[in-house]
Amino acid sequence: MKNTKNRPAPGKKKMKIDTFIVEKSDTLLAGLLSFVPNKSRNVLKAVLRDGQVAIDGKAVRQFDHALRPGQRVEISWEKKTQPQQPHGLNIVYEDQELIVINKPSGLLTVATDKEKRKTAYAQLSSYVKMENPENKIFIIHRLDRETSGLLMFAKNETIKRQIQENWTTTIDQRTYVGVVEGEVQQEEGTIISWLHESKAFIVYSSQNPQHGQKAITHYKKLKTNKNFSLLQINLETGRKHQIRVHMQDIGHPVIGDSKYGSTQSPLRRMGLHAQVLAFTHPKTGELCRFETEIPKKFLQLFVVGKER
Template structure:
């Protein structure tokens, strides 16, 4: 049913807040500039960064956050004293149930035998405890250490279990950007196989349905030269090392991925970035979509 609320312009509330109802699909910063023409782009970027903008009651800092008609945007002109974010993390969305970060390459999601403290999990745990010592963080999914990009955590165990148990119906899109060795002749396609992990923590691919869990990966070429190909990669399933193994299957391994066949490492990191994460919010039922830019180092490989 269409929202019956009247269309309205931005209005200023008594508590130095501005609020309005979204009338069309557009990004958050574009919407703010349209509804608040007396405010400069720099001012609006500053209030976004300082977590003073909320959408349907949830703080949003991402300037290109996708809005849909009927949502309520509120801007607080009173700057709150923020809890200092971990320097290594870029928190792009946070509410009482989930936190979405843009993880840098080189940072573990969770602890290992060799690294206990410098992980996304431990940093976020310390961060939420500054607000309340009883606050906790729960891991929903993971990214490999050398993979950068969007990663979601839960702020309570119920939300964690709800998302994990309903992963297929909750998460609607996981898109990666990957740079692989060589030029791929077929510009787009689908790779399907069954994956199994050895005791040495290496994942193997097979066409035998009895060998492991089914994995399906879709790819599309974004850029190419004689040395590398940049791919947009969509996961239909989310198996461990799925993209890395499937690119090895194609004889075009992810650059920097020595474990799965790469002999070239121009970035001094894995050429894989989790660019888009879209899901149904576990508490409100609203669609959420986050997107980051393609890492500049990836782009530089195709600038010549």
């Protein structure tokens, strides 16, 4: 790994910036640990969190971001004055075209007739306007109010349309974790049906190809007890309420989802979290992958002695 530390011009104050050229593939945090072995892991996590690490000129906060040989990594040791992140929103990644957040449960993606202001869209819109009042945010996809996890927005309409119009080739992976009612017997499985929405905004599942859009959901059992099962769920298609309806189809509705058959709500929220989002960046062509931890409240349902 080449270290090309910035050198100040004569008479100018030395900038506290280290620059490195990547020589081998690695994750960002591992690369930083080898670049600056005199800095602790906690210090490097802090500069990542605060947006002080840039790859080829773009700030990256994700510790497991993939490094490629030839990329230029800059570490600024002076904390920049940045717009305060929206309250309750964790910005996982941001560049000139996109923002990826980890949305909390209970927050709407966009406004409804009853709620206009307390939405992820409204908070991010205010956030980008702090830098420039002309800045805007565009919705690419949505998460249900009670579903937490990774959610992506565009900073211009061209990028939004590019992703939406090429969704199947742009999106590489969408993985959720869900807590469902009952003990799922199969270790893994695939659910295929056709979904259609009623005038009452309820999505129904059918085995008739003439009744709606084809939906394919893959699941794998991670943990189970006599009351609940924790599933890893991969979407092959992205229909409205697809996971919720398909879990109802197999007789194991998502906990807290009374709309689709759940009678239990031990977490006082829906047990669904968008854990992994991977996509090809529409501007750079780079594969971007983001992963969050399984919510601790989900895992607590499977701690021995806490079974209901």
